[in-house]
Amino acid sequence: MRVTVIDYKAGNLTSVLKALRHLGAEPLVTDGDLSLVESAERIVLPGVGHFQATERLDTTGLTPAIRAAIARGVPFLGICVGMQWLYAGSSEAPDQPGLGHFPEQCTRFPECNEKVPHVGWNSLDARTGSRLLAGVEPGEYVYFTHSYKGPVTGDTAAITHYIEAFAAAVERGNVMGVQFHPEKSGATGLKILSNFLIWKNEGSAC
Amino acid sequence: MLTKRIIACLDVHGGRVVKGVQFVDLVDAGDPATQAARHAREGADEIVLLDITATHEGRQTLLDTVRRTARELFVPFCVGGGIRAARDAEQVFEAGADKVSINSAALADPTLITAIGRSFGAQAVVVAIDARRDPQAADPVRDAQVYVSGGRKPAGRRVVEWAREAEDRGAGEILLTSMDADGTRAGFDCELTAAVSEAVGIPVIASGGAGTVEHFAEVFARGKADAALAASIFHFGISSARSLKEELARAGVSVRLPC
Numbered sequence: 153m154r155v156t157v158i159d160y161k162a163g164n165l166t167s168v169l170k171a172l173r174h175l176g177a178e179p180l181v182t183d184g185d186l187s188l189v190e191s192a193e194r195i196v197l198p199g200v201g202h203f204q205a206t207e208r209l210d211t212t213g214l215t216p217a218i219r220a221a222i223a224r225g226v227p228f229l230g231i232c233v234g235m236q237w238l239y240a241g242s243s244e245a246p247d248q249p250g251l252g253h254f255p256e257q258c259t260r261f262p263e264c265n266e267k268v269p270h271v272g273w274n275s276l277d278a279r280t281g282s283r284l285l286a287g288v289e290p291g292e293y294v295y296f297t298h299s300y301k302g303p304v305t306g307d308t309a310a311i312t313h314y315i316e317a318f319a320a321a322v323e324r325g326n327v328m329g330v331q332f333h334p335e336k337s338g339a340t341g342l343k344i345l346s347n348f349l350i351w352k353n354e355g356s357a358c
Numbered sequence: 359m360l361t362k363r364i365i366a367c368l369d370v371h372g373g374r375v376v377k378g379v380q381f382v383d384l385v386d387a388g389d390p391a392t393q394a395a396r397h398a399r400e401g402a403d404e405i406v407l408l409d410i411t412a413t414h415e416g417r418q419t420l421l422d423t424v425r426r427t428a429r430e431l432f433v434p435f436c437v438g439g440g441i442r443a444a445r446d447a448e449q450v451f452e453a454g455a456d457k458v459s460i461n462s463a464a465l466a467d468p469t470l471i472t473a474i475g476r477s478f479g480a481q482a483v484v485v486a487i488d489a490r491r492d493p494q495a496a497d498p499v500r501d502a503q504v505y506v507s508g509g510r511k512p513a514g515r516r517v518v519e520w521a522r523e524a525e526d527r528g529a530g531e532i533l534l535t536s537m538d539a540d541g542t543r544a545g546f547d548c549e550l551t552a553a554v555s556e557a558v559g560i561p562v563i564a565s566g567g568a569g570t571v572e573h574f575a576e577v578f579a580r581g582k583a584d585a586a587l588a589a590s591i592f593h594f595g596i597s598s599a600r601s602l603k604e605e606l607a608r609a610g611v612s613v614r615l616p617c
Contacts, residue, residue: 163479164451171432201479271561273403273614274360295434295613297481314360336434336456
């Protein structure tokens with residue numbers, strides 16, 4: 153099973169590629185080759201670091217190609233900054249627009265006595281019926297490392313609490329995102345990645 | 359709820375896991391890849407691999423070890439030792455590490471913290487600090503000194519100030535080792551850990567002195583640590599991360615369980 157992995161030079165892809173290979177997928181990496189997006193069976197957008205790095209998706213022409221793939225029904229998974237990019241934008245880089253698939257903005261955790269970034273293993277409270285999080289029991293832990301997060305809305309697939317409730321996962325149709333790192337979240341993370349890899353358009357013949 | 363992390367540390371020398379007291383009398387403790395996999399299976403929240411000799415000739419051995427260790431590891435994996443330039447860090451990341459730990463190189467050139475963070479994100483940069491209390495000072499904890507060369511040479515910096523500077527320069531976490539406590543199994547230096555943890559807004563990993571479950575409970579409560587490192591208490595099957603965490607949970611510490 154082939155998965156197009158988008159490399160926009162924000163951090164290191166090794167762990168994501170390793171986890172996908174472990175699950176039997178064949179990752180194909182593109183940092184601007186649009187044909188790999190146009191022919192994609194599935195797309196993973198990883199990412200750690202600064203939201204500004206997503207500017208590269210615009211300058212390489214990947215943004216419209218990804219938008220078209222999503223419209224065709226190609227399953228899409230954004231990880232960490234890759235999930236934040238699905239929103240309209242982030243206060244981390246206010247002049248850099250996101251994809252806008254979800255209309256909200258990502259914001260920084262509010263100032264308080266708790267440490268920011270939120271680093272470590274925290275529990276998931278998954279929405280019933282989430283296909284991405286199928287089989288994830290309430291209270292299973294995943295690994296986070298981030299300072300910005302998406303708000304809880306009707307598209308939120310899982311909530312995590314740190315300082316306040318935020319969207320640990322988002323899901324609407326074929327478009328999914330996780331704020332945590334499934335590739336670093338042990339058996340729970342691999343189960344979630346595996347759910348993504350077997351995700352099919354309901355009603356489609358293939 | 360965000361849990362306290364139990365991090366298994368593998369000190370590696372020439373491609374083998376070793377353990378000694380305060381960096382002397384090293385004993386062979388197995389293959390790094392096997393040990394890392396076992397710790398992850400037994401509930402460790404994260405693995406740190408430190409190349410304690412880190413010679414130039416040993417670079418390739420280290421990269422091979424990192425590659426082998428990372429292959430089947432699906433928890434966060436941090437590698438330290440001998441990372442002197444952004445290029446060294448890049449090689450370690452390409453081999454499969456998620457974070458690098460930098461120590462003396464960051465002291466020699468603090469811009470290295472920023473340089474690695476810019477390319478790989480702040481979350482990937484752990485600044486390791488080897489600390490000793492200064493018994494001559496009016497406040498031995500506030501004035502604790504940074505040491506280099508395996509704890510033998512003072513760096514001429516105060517620990518709390520250096521931790522703050524590392525944060526300002528873009529470090530994602532601080533790995534604080536008490537050289538006074540390291541290898542003694544007599545408990546972490548909770549006062550020093552708390553002083554650093556209160557001074558910075560990034561997570562602090564406490565290291566040095568783990569011997570009992572109570573030591574961990576203390577460093578999370580009194581020491582305000584976000585994570586704690588353990589090496590020798592796991593290596594010879596004395597205790598697994600899972601059993602440690604089960605006991606910590608009974609003591610009221612929030613940990614990742616089941617794991």
